[in-house]
Amino acid sequence: MRLSDLTPHITLTLGLLAIGPTQAQDQHAHVHGLAQLNLAVEGNAVSMELTATAYDLVGFERAPRDDAERARIADARRSLLDHATLWQFNAAAGCVAEAPVLAVPGAGNHDHDHDHDGHDHEGHSDWQASYRFQCQNPAALRAIDVGAFKRFPSLETIDVQLLTANGATAVTVLSANPRITLAP
Numbered sequence: 436m437r438l439s440d441l442t443p444h445i446t447l448t449l450g451l452l453a454i455g456p457t458q459a460q461d462q463h464a465h466v467h468g469l470a471q472l473n474l475a476v477e478g479n480a481v482s483m484e485l486t487a488t489a490y491d492l493v494g495f496e497r498a499p500r501d502d503a504e505r506a507r508i509a510d511a512r513r514s515l516l517d518h519a520t521l522w523q524f525n526a527a528a529g530c531v532a533e534a535p536v537l538a539v540p541g542a543g544n545h546d547h548d549h550d551h552d553g554h555d556h557e558g559h560s561d562w563q564a565s566y567r568f569q570c571q572n573p574a575a576l577r578a579i580d581v582g583a584f585k586r587f588p589s590l591e592t593i594d595v596q597l598l599t600a601n602g603a604t605a606v607t608v609l610s611a612n613p614r615i616t617l618a619p
């Protein structure tokens with residue numbers, strides 16, 4: 436039991452190294468409607484890192500201006516942390532989530548939006564969410580159904596960088612067919 440407890444952590448670290456954040460960010464283009472997902476399957480562990488534009492998640496990319504906009508940000512946060520809705524593994528794999536981590540630049544305690552002249556000088560912004568799952572039966576992993584398109588209708592495409600024991604592949608998932616296929 437001790438070995439099987441340790442293995443996911445060791446292999447997950449290797450997986451993250453292989454898709455290091457610097458390299459991934461360099462490849463990211465900020466395009467509305469398009470999100471990026473780094474997805475690594477290593478042993479029992481599945482890790483995901485989603486990068487999406489604030490435009491697709493909340494509809495704007497600046498500090499919130501009123502309660503309605505603050506509520507939209509809070510809703511998006513809740514939805515991104517709701518891993519069971521966003522990522523639905525085929526049941527036989529027995530995947531259980533660890534607590535997801537969400538990074539929301541500039542959305543919370545915003546501090547440089549006081550002297551405003553109506554000009555949105557902050558430009559574009561991306562949100563990132565990270566997820567980790569432990570799967571009892573990773574050999575049974577077949578597919579992940581993506582609920583993110585329904586929750587965030589502005590989102591049309593997710594470019595997936597998939598890293599498994601078989602190597603690295605790039606997959607494009609469209610809202611019309613919201614499924615990441617991991618094995619035939």
Ligand SMILES: [Zn+2]
Pocket residue numbers: 465467488490496558559560
């Ligand atoms: Zn933008």
